[in-house]
Amino acid sequence: MKPFNVIFALLLTALSANGQSIRLPAEWEKQEKVHLAWFGNDRRDTVLCRVVESLQPNIEITLNIPHDSLSSSIKSKLNNYKIDTTKIHFVTDPNVDFWTRDPLFFVLENQQLKMVDFNYSMYGVYPEIIDTPIPDDIKSIGDYDKRLAAQINYLGASPRGIRIV
Structure with missing residues (x-):
């Protein structure tokens, strides 16, 4: 069984333990x-501008900048x-990268939004330190999901959810 499937199954079991169904x-x-995340790469950011341009009339946008x-x-x-930047909520996080999309969101039976913090350990990224504790400067990158969860909770997300792109 793939590691993600095992983690997902364990997560569902843990969240169901209190008797509430989740989805x-x-x-x-x-x-x-x-x-969304701003990467500081012209090609990526040009695409991001087009995405924001399409989304903005219909949905609130939070943009993570480094x-x-x-x-x-x-x-x-x-x-x-022609994007109205006054309607974008800017959030600063120095570790903006492709894993912005990785956290998962769940809605409990009582309509409470929950976010999964996988405690990403940067496994596979730095093979030279595989058998040693992760240095703090690298560990902070892997704590992105924890920081994002705090931002979302601070911003008062509803059970309708937030899409991470």
């Missing part, structure tokens, strides 16, 4: 907001696409 919202369900000092240049690029 994973489908991609086509109505969502409260979409959380540093506050980049805010004005990012807003300038978004403005080139």
Whole structure:
């Protein structure tokens, strides 16, 4: 059995232990907001601008940026696409990367939104340190899901969910 399947099964069991049923919202369900990440790569960010351009009239957007000092240049690029940056919630996290999409969200029977924190250990990324404790500077990258969960809880997400792209 694949490791993800085992983790997923254990997660479902743990969340069901309190007697509440849980469900994973489908991609086509109505969502409260979409959380995106700015990569600082022109090709990726051009595509991201097109995604924001398409989404913005219909849904709230949170944009994760790597540093506050980049805010004005990012807003300038978004403005080139006629995107209203006053309607985007900017969040700063220095470790923006492709795993932004990895956390999973569940809705409990009582309509409470929960997010899974996989405690990503950066396995496979740094083979030279496989048998040693993960250095703090690298570990902070893997704590992205924990920081994202805190942001989402702070922003008051509803059970309608948030799509991470």
